[in-house]
Amino acid sequence: MTDITPDELKQRQAQGQQPIIIDVRETWENEEGRIDGSQNIPLxxxxxxxxxxxxxxxxxxxxxxxxGGRSASAKALLVQHGFKNVRNLLGGFQAYQKA
Structure with missing residues (x-):
């Protein structure tokens, strides 16, 4: 599966979709700001x-x-464990905030 852009994710959220989002940043980073509905699991x-x-x-x-770096590692780990539809948010939380 291809990765996802911040614009695509925001558009889907605006349409009322609630995708499964895993934030692999450290807990303190998540506490400073987060994507609504995301689950924090540090890498x-x-x-x-x-x-x-x-x-x-x-x-x-x-x-x-x-x-986007740590989440690329997280995607690889999940795919290695048999997850079939993992997408990395391109540019990470920084890009999402600017979108």
Whole structure:
């Protein structure tokens, strides 16, 4: 699955869609600002939390961080564990705020 742009995500949210969004930034970063409806699972804890997300394996999951690097790692980890529809938010939270 291709990654998602901040504009595409905001458009979908404006249409009332509630995609599954996982914020892989650290907790303190999430506390400074977050995307509505996102779930915070810091990248360092994601390997231990993958089993908690099993029921989402076939659903679209959007991962994001501050700029896109950590979420690219998170996407790779989830895909490696059998998740089929993981999309990275291009440019991360910084780009989302500006969109």
């Amino acid at each position: 360092g804890t994601l390997p231990d939390k993958v089993h908690d997300l099993e029921e989402l394996k076939d659903q679209e999951i959007i991962v994001h961080c501050k700029g």
